[in-house]
Amino acid sequence: MTKELATIQTSVESGVLTITLNRPDSLNAFNEQMAVELAGALRVAERDDGVRCVLLTGAGRAFCSGQDLAEIRSRYAADASAEQLDFARHLREKYNPIVQRIRTIEKPVVAAVNGVAAGAGASFTFACDLRIAARSASFVMAFVHVGLIPDSGATLTLLQHVGYSKAAELCMLGEKISAEEAHRHGLVNKLVDDAELPAAARELAARLASMPTRAIGLTKRALNRAWTATIEDTLEAEAYGQATAGRTADHREGVLAFLEKRKPGFMGR
Ligand code: T3D
Numbered sequence: 001m002t003k004e005l006a007t008i009q010t011s012v013e014s015g016v017l018t019i020t021l022n023r024p025d026s027l028n029a030f031n032e033q034m035a036v037e038l039a040g041a042l043r044v045a046e047r048d049d050g051v052r053c054v055l056l057t058g059a060g061r062a063f064c065s066g067q068d069l070a071e072i073r074s075r076y077a078a079d080a081s082a083e084q085l086d087f088a089r090h091l092r093e094k095y096n097p098i099v100q101r102i103r104t105i106e107k108p109v110v111a112a113v114n115g116v117a118a119g120a121g122a123s124f125t126f127a128c129d130l131r132i133a134a135r136s137a138s139f140v141m142a143f144v145h146v147g148l149i150p151d152s153g154a155t156l157t158l159l160q161h162v163g164y165s166k167a168a169e170l171c172m173l174g175e176k177i178s179a180e181e182a183h184r185h186g187l188v189n190k191l192v193d194d195a196e197l198p199a200a201a202r203e204l205a206a207r208l209a210s211m212p213t214r215a216i217g218l219t220k221r222a223l224n225r226a227w228t229a230t231i232e233d234t235l236e237a238e239a240y241g242q243a244t245a246g247r248t249a250d251h252r253e254g255v256l257a258f259l260e261k262r263k264p265g266f267m268g269r
Contacts (some may be wrong), residue, residue, distance in 0.1 A: 014208075117138070179191055
């Protein structure tokens with residue numbers, strides 16, 4: 001069943017929670033209401049055991065054009081001094097909890113990039129675990145064009161995906177890159193023809209949702225930790241994660257299914 005809020009739509013099917021950013025007239029620009037609704041949907045996804053994968057996409061011809069610039073302008077109107085706008089607070093309260101949850105929820109999060117992803121919209125896709133993109137999609141680190149720096153985690157996540165040199169080029173020049181180029185640089189996991197995106201994204205998400213959710217969640221935790229950790233930290237985190245995964249019913253089911261030469265039926269626990 002599809003739930004329609006003011007700025008997003010959600011639906012759950014086969015263990016996949018699909019969240020569609022839904023302000024197509026502004027290319028799904030991110031405003032205060034969307035921040036509240038998206039954070040709420042991700043909170044539900046985290047708590048609901050029936051949700052075993054999250055799929056994030058956009059309505060219309062774009063994924064997300066980043067911060068709603070009309071809303072920024074209205075903030076200027078309310079307070080004539082740009083210096084007095086508390087950008088740090090805005091990020092801490094609206095953007096950061098969303099990025100934090102995408103990165104820490106112990107379930108796979110997939111971005112189905114259906115069109116342009118700009119500014120924080122691009123950052124949201126980078127925070128996801130996997131990106132599947134339509135051939136006509138694109139990415140633009142638009143921040144520099146409005147005199148801002150990349151946020152929503154992109155200074156780390158973009159670097160992780162493409163390395164320093166390409167990250168610096170994308171952030172400093174702010175040039176739009178096609179999904180094909182993003183795919184070549186490892187930023188996009190899978191590229192499909194536009195018409196195929198919804199079905200291909202659903203198939204990928206449903207496949208992830210049918211896998212051992214605990215093991216995937218613990219893998220995500222270990223990968224996130226490993227980036228800044230020493231080899232000692234990493235080995236210890238892996239040992240902890242493996243001890244936890246090794247106690248799940250899905251681990252047992254995977255081993256038995258292999259030995260019995262049958263398809264495993266993972267339950268997500
Ligand atoms: O604390 C804080 O808030 C700081 C946080 C900042 C985070 C950020 O994300 S900063 C970066 C903000 N985003 C941008 O600067 C991107 C602005 N948009 C664009 O550069 C272009 O629209 C795109 C490259 C994304 C797409 O270009 P194009 O030619 O395909 O579409 P368009 O014609 O520019 O846009 C279509 C409509 O969407 C248009 O409205 P109209 O004329 O049809 O009524 C345009 O104004 C609107 N739109 C697009 N992006 C935004 C937007 N409206 C509000 N905010 C937007 N970000």
